[in-house]
Structure formats: C-alpha cells, structure tokens
Amino acid sequence: MDLDVRSDDNCHLWVEQAGAGPPLVLCHGGPGLWDYLDPVARLLQDHARIIRWDQRGCGRSQRLGPYSVARFVADLDAVRDQLAGPRMALLGHSWGAHLALRYTIEHPERVSHLIYVSGTGIDPDRGWHPHYERNLRLRLGRHLDRWEALNARTRTPAEDREQAVLQWSADFADHGTALEHAERMATPWLGINYDCNQAINAGVRHELTNAEVAERCRALDLPVLIIHGTEDIRPRWAVDSLHRALTNSQRLSLTGSGHLPWVENPHDFRQAVTTFLTHAADRPSGMG
Known part of the structure; x- marks a missing residue:
C-alpha cells in the first residue's frame, strides 16, 4: 500500500507498507537512490509490518532540500511517528545502515x-x-573500459542508467547473474540525485571526524545485528570499530554473497533477521 508522509518542513515522502506485526522500517542506501528493498520486505513481511520509503529528493519522494544527515534523521522520525508508532525496529543497508545507526544514536x-x-x-x-575502488575495477572485468568511459563524461539519461548497472553489477558475487541482478535494481529507473549523494557523503565524512560517534555508540543499550556478505567489495574490517563500540551486538557474515546479501543468500538472510527480531534481548534503552 503506497502512502504519503509529510516531514516537519512539508516535504512529501513516498512510503509503502506491507505485512503485519511489529513495525520494521527499512532505510535504503545510496545516497541519492530510491528504495530497492522490496525483496527484503517480501522476505520479512510474514514476521513484521514492513515500512519502506524513498528518502528526500530520491525516487518517488519530493525533490526538496536541504540534503543533510540531520535532515534525513528528522525525516525518518516523521515516518516513524506517522506510521510505525512510538517504537520500531530499524534495518538499514549501505548508506542507509549509517542513517539507521545515526537515528538510533539520536533516539534510542x-x-x-x-x-x-x-x-x-x-x-x-x-x-x-x-x-573498494580497487576491488570494483577487478570485479568489473571486461566491463571496466566501458564503465570508465561512461564515468569520465557527461552522460545522457540512458548512459546514466548503463553506468549505474555496470557499477552495481560489481556488488554481486556471481559473475553469471550479476548484470541481471543490477538490471533488476535499475528497473524502474528513477534517476540518481547526485546533489544529494555529494551532500550526504560529505556530511557523513564530517560527522565521523567530529561527532564522537564511537563514544555515542558505546552508550547504546539495545540489540544490534551487523550483517555483511563475504564477497562484498567493501572491506569487512571497516566495521570492526563499530562492532567493538556496541555493547550488545552480534555480527554475521553470509557466505557467497556480495553487497546485497538477501539477493544471493536469501534463506540465511531471512533466518538471521527473523531469529534476531524474535529472540534478541529487547532491553529498554534507558536513554532520553
């Protein structure tokens, strides 16, 4: 069911809701992309009421700035307030994982x-x-020359999609099906908001340098599940410090899968998430 949420500055956010049970809100990656987490929703909607949304300026949501981490945290809180209720579970992927973490730090x-x-x-x-850049070029293989040529010039909308599909294909472990998976992600093609991408990435870099994020993570007292694919071209060691900082976290590597582990290992992904939501200690945060 498609819904419309309005932020506190009257930005229209596209939202879809499916399933029944405790609310689970999904945060897509990018930044600057649209929600591509419908396969995750289908895997989990028998266990939770799944709420997914296009972030501000992206996909079916209104193209209205400003684009900042703080603004996106406020937008996520509007989604929670209007659809999820007083308390929700959060699942974030890629940049959306940082957004979900940042929201949790602000509103535990x-x-x-x-x-x-x-x-x-x-x-x-x-x-x-x-x-990541080294592994991306290695994974692109025979498509590297075309990707580099597209990346180096101003692109038509069709070329923009082609460049994205090639780049996203490197996010899958199985070379035989990678382009097919990437084509599915790009259909329908809703266009990348590059202004949003640049602004949010700069904001994340500034935040990680100046906001004492690790110290704030150590203050969290709620269950966290960290998932990554063993074949992701982003290094798994990048999350070591996060795992150490969280006092109530578990970490899981899903074999044979890349950056979108629910695509290439759906059974283990679904089992891990549903088990975590069902059995993880749900302790009140105690933080205001």
Whole structure:
C-alpha cells in the first residue's frame, strides 16, 4: 500500500507498507537512490509490518532540500511517528545502515532493534574507499573500459542508467547473474540525485571526524545485528570499530554473497533477521 508522509518542513515522502506485526522500517542506501528493498520486505513481511520509503529528493519522494544527515534523521522520525508508532525496529543497508545507526544514536528510546547491513563502519581514519575502488575495477572485468568511459563524461539519461548497472553489477558475487541482478535494481529507473549523494557523503565524512560517534555508540543499550556478505567489495574490517563500540551486538557474515546479501543468500538472510527480531534481548534503552 503506497502512502504519503509529510516531514516537519512539508516535504512529501513516498512510503509503502506491507505485512503485519511489529513495525520494521527499512532505510535504503545510496545516497541519492530510491528504495530497492522490496525483496527484503517480501522476505520479512510474514514476521513484521514492513515500512519502506524513498528518502528526500530520491525516487518517488519530493525533490526538496536541504540534503543533510540531520535532515534525513528528522525525516525518518516523521515516518516513524506517522506510521510505525512510538517504537520500531530499524534495518538499514549501505548508506542507509549509517542513517539507521545515526537515528538510533539520536533516539534510542524509539528503536527496539537495529539491523546494520553492508555498512562501512564509523572509523574516519581507516579509509575503506581505496580498497573498494580497487576491488570494483577487478570485479568489473571486461566491463571496466566501458564503465570508465561512461564515468569520465557527461552522460545522457540512458548512459546514466548503463553506468549505474555496470557499477552495481560489481556488488554481486556471481559473475553469471550479476548484470541481471543490477538490471533488476535499475528497473524502474528513477534517476540518481547526485546533489544529494555529494551532500550526504560529505556530511557523513564530517560527522565521523567530529561527532564522537564511537563514544555515542558505546552508550547504546539495545540489540544490534551487523550483517555483511563475504564477497562484498567493501572491506569487512571497516566495521570492526563499530562492532567493538556496541555493547550488545552480534555480527554475521553470509557466505557467497556480495553487497546485497538477501539477493544471493536469501534463506540465511531471512533466518538471521527473523531469529534476531524474535529472540534478541529487547532491553529498554534507558536513554532520553
């Protein structure tokens, strides 16, 4: 069911809700993309009421700035307030994992469980991006020349989609099906908001350098599940400091899967998340 949430500054946010049970809100990655987590919703909607949304300026939501981490946290709180109720579980993927973590730091009393999928951690000094860039080029293989040519020039909308599909194909472990999975992610094509991407990425870098995120993570007292695929081209060691900082977290590597582990290992992903939501200690945060 498609819904419309209005933020506190009257930005229209596209939202979809499915399933029944305790609310679980999904935060897609990007930044600057739209929600692609419908397969996650289908895997989990027998166990929770799944709420997914397009972030401000992205996909079916209104293209209205400003684009900042704080603004997106406020938008997520509007989704919670209008649809999820006083308390929700959160699942974030990639950049969305950071958004979910940042929301939890700001509003721990409003989060029952946090599921941090394929994030890149909180350590500003242990840069993961050069590692990612090397692995991206290796994984692209025979498509590298075309990707580099597209990346180096101003693109038409069709070329923009082609470049994204090639880049996203590197996020899957199985070369034989990678392009098919990436094409599915890009259908329908809703366009990338590059202004949003640049602003949010800069905001995250500034925040990790200046906001004492690790110290604030140590103050959290709620269950956290960290999931990543063993074949993700982003380094798994990037989340080491986050795992150490969280006092009530568990960490799981899903074999044979890349950056979107629910695509290539859906059975284990579903089992891990549903078990966590059902059995993890749901202790009140005690923080205001």
